[in-house]
Amino acid sequence: MSKFDIIELSACVDCLLFFANGDIPEYRPELLKDIKNFLGDDLSHVAVNYSEETHIEFGSMPCQSCGSHLAGLRDELAILKPK
Numbered sequence: 665m666s667k668f669d670i671i672e673l674s675a676c677v678d679c680l681l682f683f684a685n686g687d688i689p690e691y692r693p694e695l696l697k698d699i700k701n702f703l704g705d706d707l708s709h710v711a712v713n714y715s716e717e718t719h720i721e722f723g724s725m726p727c728q729s730c731g732s733h734l735a736g737l738r739d740e741l742a743i744l745k746p747k
């Protein structure tokens with residue numbers, strides 16, 4: 665049995681870069697606040713889960729990590745929630 669529940673999110677490129685290397689783009693100064701509004705304060709269990717199957721070159725669904733409605737690239741983030 666797995667010790668984690670895995671929650672998969674479709675996320676925008678801003679969120680992916682933030683979770684990959686902590687970057688906050690200059691044009692999204694509120695990014696961290698937006699992400700915490702959606703995912704809560706504890707972001708330590710979020711990982712980038714890149715794969716060709718879940719990579720979307722141009723998606724119009726809102727980002728499930730920060731709520732951005734800007735259409736564009738989507739990749740998967742995984743939240744590992746300890747059971």
Ligand SMILES: [Zn+2]
Pocket residue numbers: 675676677678679680727728729730731732
């Ligand atoms: Zn996002």
